[in-house]
Amino acid sequence: MTLALEIRPDVLLLDEAEGRRVAGLYGLPVTGIIGLLIQAKREGEISSLAEEMDRLREEGNFWIQDALYRRVLEVEMDE
Template sequence: MLLLDEAEARRVAGLYDLPVTGIIGLLIQAKREGLVASLAEEMNRLREQGNFRIHDALYRRVLEMEKEE
């Protein structure tokens, strides 16, 4: 696994049919593996401490999908 968050890296990965996921996808995987207790807490931490933008609709959809709401 290689972690990159640049548009060019995602474009090149697409050229080679490599799977791409974002930070939210990584958090979901971590939650499913028991490495994260709460997606809401982690996403809030990203928003507050990391100034990471997460659209409200995506935030709600993730919580609903993972039955945290």
């Protein structure tokens, strides 16, 4: 966080809630892995958000809240 405050990146990659909260207090722009996946989908870098989130869950043991998973899939359907 200290380094981010010094260099002021375009975006800070954080998935942890407390880290995101603190970054917000300092006005640092934040995204997480799901945000990166959504951007990759928009840019045509990946074909399916569901497949990538499933891989994160299964292979990376990455926890994704079910409600967030469903909201992300709604984004995919809208595009």
